[in-house]
Amino acid sequence: MNVRPDIQAQLDGLADMLAHWLAQVRHPAQFWPQFEHLAAEILDQCTPTEKEQAHACIQAMLKRHALVLPPQHARDGGVAPQQPGK
Helix, strand or coil, X not given: CCCCHHHHHHHHHXXXXXXXXXXXXXXXXXXXXXHHHHHHHHHHHXXXXXXXXXXXXXXXXXXXXXXXXXXXXXXXXXXXXXXXXX
């Protein structure tokens, strides 16, 4: 199953900016909330069948940069949902 082209474009954009973003962030605590927010926005647009593939793509991009999603940012096998007011 492939994700829709607009979802794939968003995933590609997130992957493209990851290396630059990591070079600019001063502390991982700054990175994860921002990454989680952008990834969650993408996942929230996915149909249930697309979510698994989109999540796998996000995990692969993190793995390419030797990153592991902290447990506090995980949601049902995916990226954490947005918190109201944050």
